[in-house]
Amino acid sequence: MQINANSMMANVSWMDNSASNVANVGNSDYKALNTTLQSSDSSVSANSSQSDTRTDLAKESTEQIVVEKNFEANAQAIKAQDEMIGSLLDLTI
Numbered sequence: 681m682q683i684n685a686n687s688m689m690a691n692v693s694w695m696d697n698s699a700s701n702v703a704n705v706g707n708s709d710y711k712a713l714n715t716t717l718q719s720s721d722s723s724v725s726a727n728s729s730q731s732d733t734r735t736d737l738a739k740e741s742t743e744q745i746v747v748e749k750n751f752e753a754n755a756q757a758i759k760a761q762d763e764m765i766g767s768l769l770d771l772t773i
Contacts, residue, residue, distance in 0.1 A: 681761050684754040686723045691754070693726035695747045701735040710734065715743075 697713040704710035712735045715728050 681758055683722055683724065684757045684761075686725070687717075687719075688751055688754045690717050690724045690726040691747050691751045693728070695744065695751075697726075697728055698740050698744050698747065702737065702740050705735045705737060708734070712736070 694715040694717065697715045701710075701712045712731045712733060713728050714731050715726050718725050718727055
């Protein structure tokens with residue numbers, strides 16, 4: 681369950697960076713942030729770097745959809761784990 685929570689936090693960071701990029705689309709001096717997710721055996725982290733280009737709204741829109749689906753998938757996994765634990769506790773009573 682912890683890896684799902686870590687992944688959700690990484691996706692929050694990714695969405696924050698994307699939202700910042702979209703908010704600054706009209707700022708000609710702003711350089712967009714690129715975010716990648718990196719996973720290991722027990723955690724997921726978001727790595728951000730500043731690009732040399734301005735914000736691409738098409739890229740940001742599709743990435744926000746990906747982030748939303750990632751977040752929903754992790755929430756469903758946590759919900760399923762919670763239901764399984766609840767069922768196990770019901771069996772022992």
